[in-house]
Amino acid sequence: MSRKTLVIGASLNESRYSNIAIHKLKANNHFVEAVGLNKGIIADVIVNTERILFENIDTITLYLSPLNQKIFYNYIVNLKPSRVIFNPGTENKEFENILEQNGIKTEVACTLVLLSTNQY
Secondary structure, eight states: OOOOEEEEEEOSOTTSHHHHHHHHHHHTTOOEEEEESSOEEETTEEEESSOOOOSSOOEEEEOSOHHHHGGGHHHHHHHOOSEEEEOTTOOOHHHHHHHHHTTOEEEESOHHHHHHTTOO
């Protein structure tokens, strides 16, 4: 069964990993929402610039540096996802602790690798 995933840090640049992840998530039949700096569309997914309170988010996959994550702490906690994936370069022990204190699982991993190895 597919998981509803929110990509935070979505980029319209096709060479960015967040963009590639959205394409791979869609190719694996996952429902995807996206939040980024610029509005646009990636693989039929609308990239929102506002922090919309999406419902039933299972997984959030982060493509933001730890410094840029701070403004998303409350937003992500309020979405109550089952897990948050910290992709390479996004590792943030402070935020991991906040999430775990709120009953949200964290995973330091690469979404692209998880998808490629059927471990997503």
